[in-house]
Amino acid sequence: MTTGILLQILQTLLAILLAPLLMGWVNQCRAWLQGRSAPPIGQPYRTIKKLFHKDAVLAHDASQLFRFAPYLIFACMVLAAGIVPTIANDLPFSPAADVIALVGIFALARVFQALAAMDIGTSFGTLGARREMLVSFLAEPALLMVFFTASLISHSTELPVIVQTLAHKQFVIYPSLAFAAVAFWMVSTAENARIPIDNPTTHLELTMIHEAMILEYSARHLALIEWAVALKLFTYSALGIALFVPWGIAPAGDLSALPLAVLALLVKMMLGGAGLSLLEAISAKLRLFRAPEFLGTAFLLAVLGMLTHFLLEI
Amino acid sequence: MLDLIPLQWAWGIVLYWLLLAGASLLAQRNAALITAIVFPLGALGALAIAGVGALGLAGPSAHFILPIGLPDLPFHLRLDALSGFFLVLLGGAAFGVTVYAMGYFKSMAAEQLSLLALWYHLFLAGMAMVLLADDAYAFMVAWEVMALSSYFLVTTDHKIPEIRRAGFLYLLIAHVGAVSLLLCFGVLQGGHGAYTFDYMRSAELTPFWASAAYLLALFGFGAKAGLVPMHVWLPEAHPAAPSPVSALMSGVMLKTAIYGLLRVTFDLLNVQLAWWGTLALTLGLLTALYGVIFAAVQSDMKRLLAWSSIENIGIVLAGFGLSLIFYADGKGALAALTMTALLYHAINHAFFKGLLFIGTGSVLHSTGVRHMGALGGLIRYMPWTAWLTLVGALAIAGLPPLNGFVSEWLLLQAFLLSPGLSHHYLNMVIPVAAAAIALASALAAYVMVKFFGVVFLGQPRAANLEHAHEAGWPERLGMIWMALACVLLGLFPVQVIVWLEPVVRLLTSQTMTNAGNWLMLAPISAERASYAPLIFFAVIAAITLLVFFGVKRVYHGRVRRADPWDCGFPEQDARMQDSAEGFGQPIRQIFESFMRVEREMPDPFDRAPQYRGDSRDKIWLLIYQPIADLTAWLSAQAGRLQHGRIHWYLIYSFATLIFLLVFTR
Numbered sequence: 001m002t003t004g005i006l007l008q009i010l011q012t013l014l015a016i017l018l019a020p021l022l023m024g025w026v027n028q029c030r031a032w033l034q035g036r037s038a039p040p041i042g043q044p045y046r047t048i049k050k051l052f053h054k055d056a057v058l059a060h061d062a063s064q065l066f067r068f069a070p071y072l073i074f075a076c077m078v079l080a081a082g083i084v085p086t087i088a089n090d091l092p093f094s095p096a097a098d099v100i101a102l103v104g105i106f107a108l109a110r111v112f113q114a115l116a117a118m119d120i121g122t123s124f125g126t127l128g129a130r131r132e133m134l135v136s137f138l139a140e141p142a143l144l145m146v147f148f149t150a151s152l153i154s155h156s157t158e159l160p161v162i163v164q165t166l167a168h169k170q171f172v173i174y175p176s177l178a179f180a181a182v183a184f185w186m187v188s189t190a191e192n193a194r195i196p197i198d199n200p201t202t203h204l205e206l207t208m209i210h211e212a213m214i215l216e217y218s219a220r221h222l223a224l225i226e227w228a229v230a231l232k233l234f235t236y237s238a239l240g241i242a243l244f245v246p247w248g249i250a251p252a253g254d255l256s257a258l259p260l261a262v263l264a265l266l267v268k269m270m271l272g273g274a275g276l277s278l279l280e281a282i283s284a285k286l287r288l289f290r291a292p293e294f295l296g297t298a299f300l301l302a303v304l305g306m307l308t309h310f311l312l313e314i
Numbered sequence: 315m316l317d318l319i320p321l322q323w324a325w326g327i328v329l330y331w332l333l334l335a336g337a338s339l340l341a342q343r344n345a346a347l348i349t350a351i352v353f354p355l356g357a358l359g360a361l362a363i364a365g366v367g368a369l370g371l372a373g374p375s376a377h378f379i380l381p382i383g384l385p386d387l388p389f390h391l392r393l394d395a396l397s398g399f400f401l402v403l404l405g406g407a408a409f410g411v412t413v414y415a416m417g418y419f420k421s422m423a424a425e426q427l428s429l430l431a432l433w434y435h436l437f438l439a440g441m442a443m444v445l446l447a448d449d450a451y452a453f454m455v456a457w458e459v460m461a462l463s464s465y466f467l468v469t470t471d472h473k474i475p476e477i478r479r480a481g482f483l484y485l486l487i488a489h490v491g492a493v494s495l496l497l498c499f500g501v502l503q504g505g506h507g508a509y510t511f512d513y514m515r516s517a518e519l520t521p522f523w524a525s526a527a528y529l530l531a532l533f534g535f536g537a538k539a540g541l542v543p544m545h546v547w548l549p550e551a552h553p554a555a556p557s558p559v560s561a562l563m564s565g566v567m568l569k570t571a572i573y574g575l576l577r578v579t580f581d582l583l584n585v586q587l588a589w590w591g592t593l594a595l596t597l598g599l600l601t602a603l604y605g606v607i608f609a610a611v612q613s614d615m616k617r618l619l620a621w622s623s624i625e626n627i628g629i630v631l632a633g634f635g636l637s638l639i640f641y642a643d644g645k646g647a648l649a650a651l652t653m654t655a656l657l658y659h660a661i662n663h664a665f666f667k668g669l670l671f672i673g674t675g676s677v678l679h680s681t682g683v684r685h686m687g688a689l690g691g692l693i694r695y696m697p698w699t700a701w702l703t704l705v706g707a708l709a710i711a712g713l714p715p716l717n718g719f720v721s722e723w724l725l726l727q728a729f730l731l732s733p734g735l736s737h738h739y740l741n742m743v744i745p746v747a748a749a750a751i752a753l754a755s756a757l758a759a760y761v762m763v764k765f766f767g768v769v770f771l772g773q774p775r776a777a778n779l780e781h782a783h784e785a786g787w788p789e790r791l792g793m794i795w796m797a798l799a800c801v802l803l804g805l806f807p808v809q810v811i812v813w814l815e816p817v818v819r820l821l822t823s824q825t826m827t828n829a830g831n832w833l834m835l836a837p838i839s840a841e842r843a844s845y846a847p848l849i850f851f852a853v854i855a856a857i858t859l860l861v862f863f864g865v866k867r868v869y870h871g872r873v874r875r876a877d878p879w880d881c882g883f884p885e886q887d888a889r890m891q892d893s894a895e896g897f898g899q900p901i902r903q904i905f906e907s908f909m910r911v912e913r914e915m916p917d918p919f920d921r922a923p924q925y926r927g928d929s930r931d932k933i934w935l936l937i938y939q940p941i942a943d944l945t946a947w948l949s950a951q952a953g954r955l956q957h958g959r960i961h962w963y964l965i966y967s968f969a970t971l972i973f974l975l976v977f978t979r
């Protein structure tokens with residue numbers, strides 16, 4: 001039990017500390033693919049550090065909700081990172097929330113982000129909030145469907161059980177999981193504000209979604225939000241790994257498998273980050289009202305995956 | 315004899331409310347007397363009936379016969395676990411709302427207020443009697459008292475023509491539903507001619523007649539609950555009524571319909587068929603989606619909440635359908651799980667929707683505006699109302715760790731367990747149907763961000779909002795009570811589920827097993843799914859505080875105030891924020907095929923442009939409008955007979971006489 005708790009804390013800290021690194025790696029890969037010279041891989045850390053040192057500038061009318069939201073969003077993301085198995089499958093905290101609750105945590109953070117964006121009452125803030133909620137109400141059911149497919153296979157909505165079942169699965173390949181994986185990729189681009197739904201590097205009013213919501217934040221509040229964004233990308237990557245390529249995650253109670261698990265995680269994250277930036281480099285951002293079609297496709301793929309499970313796998 | 319005490323108390327409280335109703339008529343000259351004495355006493359009654367309900371829920375069922383009614387048709391009363399549960403729901407929500415009403419109605423004219431207090435307490439008594447009735451006669455009398463008193467409450471401001479129209483629509487649909495219920499009881503008695511529920515339980519109905527009774531009940535109670543397509547009265551009646559009344563109607567009265575449906579289907583009927591469940595599930599999901607889509611495009615805050623009630627009733631009915639499917643298939647444990655989820659959602663909805671309605675009441679009271687386009691920024695002027703309403707908004711959006719999430723989580727778990735069914739198609743289709751619940755709850759989050767963001771956040775959209783005053787203490791206490799219930803129901807689901815056990819056992823003859831401990835909710839088994847809201851909440855709160863103080867200690871807490879940046883654009887004003895229509899525009903664009911959108915676009919050179927976009931309910935146009943037109947046409951035809959000439963009327967009488975002479979020989 002104590003080793004479990006230690007592992008839990010270790011794993012969560014690892015996620016918090018590694019998250020900006022993954023962000024830096026993705027940025028670096030994308031810069032290479034675009035033929036630019038890349039910023040150093042540790043750039044996100046420097047940005048966060050710089051932001052923490054600055055004086056916070058708040059609008060005159062900012063309410064308590066505006067100041068409180070970044071802390072809550074960060075806490076939600078830490079909680080989410082604590083539930084997803086990254087290196088070990090032995091998490092004493094994970095019974096506190098299953099995959100449905102995980103979706104709930106993301107939703108809680110998102111709702112507070114959107115409310116905080118509307119708090120100052122600028123035109124961009126409300127625009128961002130509206131677009132974010134639009135994207136999310138389509139993405140959330142699709143994400144749930146992906147999780148449902150995985151949990152119908154493993155008869156559980158607990159992530160450790162799902163990971164354990166899928167790591168020792170009886171078929172070589174589950175056709176349903178193939179559908180679910182594509183759907184999951186599509187949803188995670190939308191949820192993490194990446195191309196083709198959103199572009200994290202733009203501040204163009206016609207296209208921005210997530211950036212529009214955080215325009216009014218500065219200094220420590222912005223640092224926390226940026227960190228939470230990195231942590232969200234990390235958690236989603238870890239989720240994708242846990243669901244679709246779970247090999248290497250140390251089973252419960254097996255400490256000797258830990259070094260290998262850390263190595264496997266790093267390699268998988270590197271490959272995943274490179275893949276993400278490659279897909280971002282070769283695709284263009286969609287018009288906003290194309291987003292429902294994109295996410296609708298993701299949803300249908302996830303539903304198809306579920307039906308495939310019923311038709312072929314039982 | 316000891317078993318009878320809670321029931322007698324419950325009946326006593328009904329009498330007490332009736333007495334208060336009469337007393338408020340006497341206080342016609344003195345408004346202060348009503349708000350300071352009658353309403354607090356009414357609130358005490360609500361609290362007492364919640365306590366009595368809790369006793370009845372835990373204890374054995376009791377019944378007795380009241381010596382009132384027609385000569386050989388006395389009222390039968392009964393208090394069992396199901397009535398007990400709904401009495402707790404009624405009392406708990408009504409207590410908060412009535413405490414709120416003490417402050418809310420302070421500025422009302424004495425004469426109007428005394429009438430309102432009369433109907434208000436009659437309404438409470440009627441709802442309690444519906445839950446206690448044990449024969450069709452008492453049930454229908456109570457049902458009508460509830461419908462009529464709420465009609466008079468809806469039409470409190472009867473000088474406004476729209477409100478009269480809304481009241482008429484409500485009365486009409488309530489009575490179409492009531493006729494269906496009368497027929498339903500007629501079928502249920504199965505030829506005995508005895509209308510007590512005891513006889514109905516023992517009546518052996520063939521599947522055909524049982525189905526007929528079920529369909530009549532679904533239609534009759536569905537009309538009261540707001541099942542699509544009988545939902546049209548809700549978005550009209552809720553905005554028309556004073557806010558505490560809307561809170562009671564939406565939070566509690568809709569639940570009496572759920573109570574009736576449960577009572578008829580699981581208690582009075584002897585057979586349950588699987589297709590009934592499929593029908594209810596389909597209608598429920600349809601209602602949930604339809605309601606939430608329309609909620610997203612509303613710009614009147616109470617109308618938005620009314621549509622959101624339709625959504626929640628849809629979710630409850632979907633749960634009811636699923637439970638029925640499991641029950642008819644012999645999967646008692648799963649039926650119990652689903653039943654728990656639906657009862658949980660029913661009580662959750664009573665509290666969070668009640669809270670939201672009284673929250674809008676405070677806004678309405680201090681600004682006089684219902685249209686969201688003329689509000690904004692109220693969190694600065696009414697912080698209590700804003701933060702308490704936020705609790706309700708987060709709860710209804712199904713966000714952990716509040717109560718809305720628990721019931722949706724349980725319901726989704728039930729959906730995921732449906733592959734255990736023995737039907738080949740159902741076990742494939744039902745998990746997919748869970749997608750509809752997921753979509754509805756994600757859209758509910760959209761709706762609530764819109765509602766809270768537009769009303770309470772941002773810049774005030776009208777100049778007079780800066781004088782908005784905070785709600786007084788009775789109002790705040792009422793809201794705090796409701797918000798506290800939302801939080802507690804969210805944090806202690808295990809205790810609530812244990813408490814619900816007798817009700818679930820009564821209906822499905824099984825209980826939901828919780829494999830977790832007192833902290834952890836784990837239906838079926840801990841391996842399968844678990845959720846521990848208290849730990850969840852503690853961890854989030856701990857990390858938030860840790861980060862807050864950590865950041866403050868390691869760095870500095872310096873803050874500078876400046877103008878908003880907004881990408882460097884200097885000339886921004888409140889009109890550049892999203893209006894309610896603007897925030898709903900994406901939903902309107904995506905789901906335009908469900909609604910008829912009426913737009914008035916301004917001319918590009920217009921100096922004072924006015925834009926209007928109104929999303930109308932297509933069901934109204936497709937179903938109700940033709941019926942209304944047909945009725946109008948028929949009455950016009952019948953009107954031709956009436957033209958006021960005396961000799962024609964003499965000819966009618968003569969013709970009738972001849973007709974009768976010819977045919978009655």
